[in-house]
Amino acid sequence: MATPASVTLSKVVALLTTAPSPAYSVYARHAVADLDLPSITVEIDSDTPIETDKAFYDGSFVHNHAILTSIRIHTSYSGGVEKFGDSVAIVDAIVTALNENLDLADGYRTIDFNVQTFNSEFAESKSIGAELKLTVHKVEVYNN
Amino acid sequence: MSNTKKTVLESLATGLQALDSVKTATRNLLTPNKARDAVPYVGMIAGTEEVLVEDATDIRYGLDVDLLLVTKGDDIEEMIAEIKDYLYDTSAAVNLGVKTIRLIGQQPVTLIEQDGFASSRIVVYIVYVASKGDF
Numbered sequence: 001m002a003t004p005a006s007v008t009l010s011k012v013v014a015l016l017t018t019a020p021s022p023a024y025s026v027y028a029r030h031a032v033a034d035l036d037l038p039s040i041t042v043e044i045d046s047d048t049p050i051e052t053d054k055a056f057y058d059g060s061f062v063h064n065h066a067i068l069t070s071i072r073i074h075t076s077y078s079g080g081v082e083k084f085g086d087s088v089a090i091v092d093a094i095v096t097a098l099n100e101n102l103d104l105a106d107g108y109r110t111i112d113f114n115v116q117t118f119n120s121e122f123a124e125s126k127s128i129g130a131e132l133k134l135t136v137h138k139v140e141v142y143n144n
Numbered sequence: 145m146s147n148t149k150k151t152v153l154e155s156l157a158t159g160l161q162a163l164d165s166v167k168t169a170t171r172n173l174l175t176p177n178k179a180r181d182a183v184p185y186v187g188m189i190a191g192t193e194e195v196l197v198e199d200a201t202d203i204r205y206g207l208d209v210d211l212l213l214v215t216k217g218d219d220i221e222e223m224i225a226e227i228k229d230y231l232y233d234t235s236a237a238v239n240l241g242v243k244t245i246r247l248i249g250q251q252p253v254t255l256i257e258q259d260g261f262a263s264s265r266i267v268v269y270i271v272y273v274a275s276k277g278d279f
């Protein structure tokens with residue numbers, strides 16, 4: 001059964017998989033044994049239902065879910081050194097793609113994203129790179 | 145590309161043996177007399193595979209491998225240099241079908257005065273992926 005979290009994951013992966021430049025591989029989980037470099041991995045951190053935000057005289061809209069998504073850029077395996085230039089180029093490509101596609105359709109919308117860190121080691125994938133955090137809201141509109 | 149410890153070592157032996165300064169490279173060790181007959185010779189001692197990442201279909205391993213180098217006298221300098229160049233070249237990992245090869249260290253050259261043979265040891269760390277279906 002599709003949940004807001006699983007739908008968000010597939011939408012973000014699909015968005016970032018479309019003709020990436022510079023080229024990278026995309027995986028829908030952080031723990032990948034056969035991890036190519038460079039690559040990105042996407043995983044849902046949390047899916048938090050939130051209360052009604054606003055109501056209008058002709059209807060109301062409800063922010064049903066706030067879905068925190070982690071996007072990691074991998075440019076080296078653990079023990080190596082982050083290829084900083086590659087990380088920056090991929091982060092730039094991701095930020096551009098997110099900015100140009102804030103509306104993810106079907107009531108899903110990117111509310112906020114920011115780069116958390118560069119030169120981090122990720123335990124799940126034994127790799128080094130950068131990480132972005134993305135907040136997506138699943139919005140349902142009710143017209144009375 | 146899926147690998148096993150054996151295929152990684154065999155591929156590395158094949159790659160090293162293609163170098164001009166290496167006559168014999170093998171994943172197994174030769175006895176001292178056979179090694180001297182086979183110089184310039186590279187033997188291997190592989191450590192225990194370290195599981196780095198495991199998912200539903202694959203396992204990524206890290207493996208320490210000691211390369212034992214034996215040859216005649218000063219020829220070992222050229223041998224060391226060529227093997228290091230080979231390991232530093234990023235195409236080596238691609239050609240061997242592994243994720244990465246890192247040169248970890250090298251022991252000093254030992255020269256045996258009475259018979260003119262020299263030896264050294266280069267330590268590498270290889271990251272490779274095995275498919276669970278291959279077990």
